[in-house]
Structure formats: structure tokens, C-alpha cells
Amino acid sequence: MGARSKGCRTCKTRRLKCDEQEPACRRCQKANLTCPGYESIFVDETARVKQSAQQSEFMIVPSRKQRYHSHKIQSSHASTKYGDPNATLPLVAFKDKIVVAFLATRMFEARSPFRACSSNNHDLLGQMVMCTDRWWVCKLIQSRQESLHALALMYFGRANHLKGVETDASKQYGQALQKLRLLAFNMGDGWKSHADGLAQLMELRGPSRHKGCPERSIFLEQRVVLVSRAILFRRRTFLARPEWKTVPWEDDPQSKLVLDFLLDILCDFSGLLEDLDSELATKEPSYLDLQVKTESLIKDLNAWWRQWLTNSPNAAREVAPARNTIMADEEGLLYPTLLSFDDYWDAYSIIMYNALRILLLQVWQVLSDRSPTIKALSEPGLLDETNSTVLQGISSDMVALAHENMRLLEYFHVHSWVGTASVRYPLDVTYGCLPEGSRAAKWLGASRKFGLPAVHRFRIAEG
Template sequence: MARVGGRSRGCANCRQKRIKCSEELPSCSQCVKCGKICPGAVQGNIFIMSSFKDNARRKKSRGVSETVSKSQDSGTGIIVPLAIESLHPSFGKLQATPLNQLLLPTRRAPRRTSPSHATPSSYDKYILQLLSSQPCYVLLDRQRMSGRFIECLTKTPGAPMLKAWLPQLPGILSKRSAPTLTFALRAVSLALFGSLANDKGAQLEGIRWYERGLQSQQKDLILLTNGALASGVTDEAICGPILLAFYEMTNCNTSTDAWMRHLCAASKLMEMRGPEACSSGFAHALFRALRLAMIYVTTDQRKPSFLATDLWRSVPFCETEKSSFDKLVDILTVIPLALSVSDAVAALGDDSTPQARDEAATKLLEIRRGLEKWWTEYTCELMQEDGLNSPSYMQAGDAHLTTSLRVTALYDDPFEAECRALYDTGIILVSHAQILISPLLDSTTLREEIVAHGSSILLAVNYIERQEVWKDAGGPFRLTYPLKVVRDTSPNLQQSQDADAFMAHWRKHRGINTDLTGSKSSSIINVTTTIG
């Protein structure tokens, strides 16, 4: 086996057309000009079977190498016989499913045929030696990898409600061109695969696609601000920044606040569309996912969002009935505004006016009562589903009386545990703000309540971790928000350390960006300023 001089290292498209390939990564210039998806230039050494007995055997040998080369194209998706399951089980199962049917090719992969002069064992050694020169992520077709990414994410808790838009992405991309969304989907698919399989090559290619996604997004935003796009803000224009934000969440080595900027850009685009356009279909599913993510951003930055207005809390649900979770999100969206007012009053100290203190205290009390009412209705709903009667303490609705009983409550589903953690987070934020602006309140009772709900959050996180429902999806990103609240507000030092330990573990072993506050300088384009 020897390297054949003059053998093209270009992509499959250029080799098929017999033209010179620039061999650029991730896409060559010829494919970019033609608007085609580039399968990528050949990496590393290329080995073929060498025989000098007759031309017939040489042609057979060349046919084998071409069969292997063609299997890297988008038509077949995987090179056999290397076992992808050894890289990561979830990305090894590439059979057709209802989800990725649009992504998978209809024709069957070519059968492997051994050259007549090679024994099966020597042929297998030859194939493995050939494949060892290629990055393992090249073995997976990009479209199939995107399908596996979507399938992994839609198996996580709350997916039917919060990720209903993900399975529709292949259909959108098959109907119209959306470069930003295409690049972002490839980037997050490679990033997740690289993280799960510990493949640095896949992660590096993910970075290249992410950079292309940033450049494409910047062009789209310029066209939108200039009114050059006749279609206006489309669904895919909002999906692109959301996926770019997900990429940042799965890469803790990047900027700590870039994911916030992407989400702010997506929310700005949604605001430009208006609430009426988010009342049904794909846009409504996207709206539900985005407004939950924006709670993390606005709470951390203490900046109220347009999503907290009565208009945006009612019009998008004119055709869809709100679930219990939607009602909880309604309450959580107004907390950032109350926190910003409370912080301003607390910063003034004794110089603040009694009227300002009363207004802040009244707003916090309204939110607390809303959370208590939601909790009572939610627990009654769960008990009715289980055929149980509501106990008297649930009907009382007293926050301090029922705290210890709530902490000991169990959950039958990971998403129930997440709902519980978000509710506990809201109570902690309100209690902490009440301590800051109302010294006359029983601060001891409020601190005990913070500790009790902090314990509830840690129990929920531990329960979800033991269920291993996020193992194929990178990690429980939504739970970093409650954990950060426990770490920063709990008066119990052990709770703060436990919450920090959870986040440090996810950051080290899963690559999750658990820092919600941007502390590093970012080279990312501030897309929020561009559109605003």
C-alpha cells in the first residue's frame, strides 16, 4: 500500500466534475460558487491496493477505493465497517426513523466487495488503516448528524412543549435556502457530537461552521435593518440565533455572555414580527421556547423584556390554551422588572423615599401571591391526575406553613422536577429582594424559606441527574439558572458550595457554559445593537 502521486484530494463534487478543488475547509470555493453543500476535502493519507500483475486487478483495486470514497458523500452517510457505536451510542444508531426520514437518503448504501486477491482479514486491516487517516466525524453524513442532534434534544424533559419546533427544521431547510440556520445547525450538531465522543476534530469543524453562521447572520441583520428582505422576519431567521446560542451554551471555552446576545437578537427579531404572528404553528412553538430562555437573560441582567407585557402574555395564546407551565412562565417573566426596582431602592438605602419602598414591596408581594396561587393549582392538578384529594395545607396557601411539606414532595417525572425548581427559584428571588428593601419584615423566616427552597432545587437537580435523561443531549442547561440563584442568594454556605459543585461538574465533564454573567471580553458581533 502506497500513496499514489497526483491523486486528487479534492471534495467529491469536484472530483466528479473533474475540476480543480481549492480543498478549503469547511467548504471549497467551487461548491460555494455553485451553492452546493461541500462534502469536504480528503484529509490525511490515501491508501489504495497496489498490484503490478495486470491492469484488471489494478482496476478492481481502484474500484474498492472509489467505493470507500463515495461513502463519504452525502448520499450514503457512513463508512463501513467502522463501528460508530464505539464513538458514542446515540450517534451510532443511524437507522431511519419518522423524525429523520427527510434527512436520510432513500437509496441503499453500496455493498462492500473485497478484491479477489485479498483475504477478508487483510481487507479489513486495509479498510481500518484507510479510515484511521480520516477524522471520525467525517464518517457521519452531516444531514444524518443533524437528524441525530434533533432526535437527542427532543428526547429531553419538556421537549413536546419547548422543543416542538426542532423536528420541523429539516422540512424548512428542504423547502427554502436559509444559510444562517444551515450553518448553525451543522455547528451545534458537530459541537454536541464532539463533546459526547470527545472528538477534537469535530469540535474544530463546529467552530468553523459557527463562524460562518455568525457572518451569515450579520448579513441577514443588515438586510433586515435596511428593509431589503421582502419576506421580512422569517421563522428561520429566528431559529438561527437560537441555535447559535445553544452552541455557546455547549462550549464553556467561548465567551460567557455570547449566548445571551444571540437570544437577545432572536427576541428582537420576534418582537419585530409582533405577537399576532406567534399565535399558531411553528412560530408559536418557537415563541414558547424563546420566552423561557429569555427569563434567564433578563433575570441575570435585571432588564425587563417586552415578553413581560400583558400584550405578549395574552395574544400569542389566543388560539392555544395555556398549560400550567405556561402560567408559571408568565409569572417568572415579570420578576426581572420587580428586581430592577428593588435593586434601585436598596442601592439608595435610607435615601430612598417611603413611596418607592412601598411600590417595590407591593410588586414583590403580588408576584409572591401569584406564585403561591400557581403552586396550589399545580399541586391540585397533579393530585387529581393521580386520583388523590388535595390536602388542607394546599388549600390554605400559606407560604411559611407549607414550606417544609413542599420540600419533601416527590415528583414522578423529570420535567415536573424542573417545573418545581423554577417555582422555587421564583420564591427565592422574591424573598431575597424582600429582605433587601424591607428590614422590618421577619428576615429570619425569609432566610429559612430561601434555605428550604434552595434544598428543594438541589433535590430536584440530583433527581434529574440520577434519571440520566440529559446524557445524550449535552446536559440540563435549564437547571444552571436555578443553581446559580442558590449559589448567589442562599445564606447556607453548604448549599452554595453544593450548587457550585454541580455547575463545576457540568462545566468540566459536559462542556456546559454555566456562567450566566458575562465576565470575559467577547469577539462576537453584538447583534442586539445591530438590530436595535
């Protein structure tokens, strides 16, 4: 009896020789027919893998005894002229193929990826062996994409309740991200592409998908990156919508921290920047609406400062620079004293607050310069208000606010956060506010050697 034809269904029906091209044969293409593809042929390899399946029970990580046994098997068959080494290898030798086929079987065959595994291991193995014969699964296996294999490994571990496999998957995915960072983030603006992709994923998920753990933690961490991207590119962010300011916390309203409310104001400010640029581009701009929005945001920011001061009245203190301080140049120390905090998030809140206050003051200055008819703000305490701390607080002195941010950089450097994208926005704003040619500006412009990201002068007056 001859071998079964491997041709597509159309060629077999027409009794023609099929060229077996993937994903569609050329005969069907030439005949302007839709190639229905190829039949999946189940290959029963139960006898070959029975012993290995019983020993490993689909364990991806072999024990020391299994590794030794596998080594002995391979060594003994290497010297056999006609021996097939694959015939006696345990399943761990096919780890990558198995986990990718498992992922394909569970996800692309309309099956729940986390459904408990079949009690019949041989039946499940047969499904995966059949799945590996499909052209698109073979393509996935041959691609050797580390992120794909990490995902497949994680699904395999979750479905089979193998914590060790999940740990290995996390490590493998971390290694893939490290390689991506080397390729993308060292290109200067690579973080922007990362932020764009992150924004699309987060917006598609919607706010209700960020209410539980760990989704909300990821949302809170990445919101800083997204709003920084929006401000630096002067574009409104979807995070300014009311539902994105409320829904992630609606199950636990008390968990919304003071810093979270500051980020709400930052999200609104990104929209003000876009409106400002749009108005300035018109032939006869009207600034009244922009003035009202700016005053409202300044009031919101002042209210935020007063609340933060109530919660953390003694958060900041002045300290002398350490001997190995980074805040020095060839002339000596940049500042006689620096700022330190007991809590990192208090320090981070202040550097973000100062940067936002500088930008709001710059917006007001632009509006005042372009429209002298706009009345100066007269409400007491709107631009300046004294406080009993070492911080500027509610102040209209933009340069003093910028220098205060500079005095915070030693603290961030010690805590190893200064090189992340989360401080890029306040650093760019600080750099843009410092007088050009000043010692502080020169130091910040050449500070990448201390682990800071490359800074760019950012000012509202610049297009």
C-alpha cells in the first residue's frame, strides 16, 4: 500500500500532484482557487515517549538523576551507527517545542490556557505532537524569539502548577527585556517608542482592567512614563479622562495616594499644552480660555502642596554634601547643602511638583507677554506663599525651584533611580529653566557619566 498523499484537499480531490507549498500550494494559486490547506495527521508516538512521560510527568526542569540518565543515554547512542538519539531522549530534550506547541494547542484551538491538564498525558502529548506538524507552529518554534518562548514557558507552568517553571519563564523574559533595552534605550529616544507602545496597550485594556493586583501596580508605575511622554511632546493624554482618574481606585478609594493626585494634575496639564500650541498657531488667538485653565491648574497645584505639607511636614531636611558627592565640578561643590528625605516617594513628589510649577509659571508668562490685556493674578497666595520648611513650596521663583531640583539629584543618585525614564521630564524642565552657561546647567548637561539620562532643554516658550 502506498504512502498517503500529503497534498492539499483541493489537489487530492482533483487527483493532481500537489507541490505542498506552505501555507497555500501554487497549483491552487494559479487556478485562482482558495487553498483549503493540509489535513493534520495525528502521529501516535505513545510507545516512544511512554517511559519518559511517566518519569518526568511533563516536568521541564529535570532532576540531577534525570540529567545524568539523559547524558548516559546520549553517550551510549552517539557511538551507535544506526541509533536514533531522539528515540530515547526524555521530554526535557524537546522543551522548547513542547511548550510552544502547548501554547498553540491551548490558545489557538479555542481552549482555556489555564484549564487543568488532561489526566491522560499521552492524549495531551498526542495533541501537541500533532500541533508541531502545523506550518505556523513550526515557524514559531524556528523563530527562536526569546519573549515568545518565555510566554510559552509561563503558560505551561501555570497550567501544570509548576512554580519552578514559572520562575524560569520570568527569568527568561527578563533576559529578553534586557536585550531589548540594549537595542532600544541606548538610542537616546528609544524610551519614547516604548512609551507609545505602552500607551496603546494600556488604553486598549481600559481603566477597569487596572483595578486589581498586580495590574494596578503596573498602571501606577507606568503612568509616570506616559504622562512624561505627553508633556515633553505637548500632547493630550488619554489618562486625563475622568474614568482613568477614578476607576482604577474605585474598589479601594483610600489607596489613592497624594502622588496619584499630583499625576492627575499633570495629565490635565498635557491638555493645556496642546491647547496652547493650537491657539498660538491661529491668526487671531484668544487667550481668555487658556488663562482660566491655567489659573485653575495653579489653584489645584497649590491645594495639592498644602495637602502634601499636612501629611509630611518634616519630610525634607538640608544635609552637607558627602565627600564622594556627584554634585561638584572642577571649581568645587555646586551647592553648600543638599536635600534629603526619609521617604523616596516624598522626594519624588517634590521634584515632580517643582517641574510642574515651573511649567505653569512659564505658561502664564507666555500668556502675559502675548496679551497685555490679561489682568495679573491678584488672588492672595496664588503665586507665592510662605512655609516653615526648607522647600520652596508655593513660589513664583522658577530658577529657585530649578535649583531645588538640582539639590535633590544626589538623593536620587544614591537610591539608583536617577537614570530611569520616570525622572526624564523633571530633569528636562529643570535644565530648560537654569540660566544657560551657569555651573548648574553645564553640570546637568554633561551628567550622563553619573547615570542620568541625556537631558534636553524644555521650555514652554519654545515651539
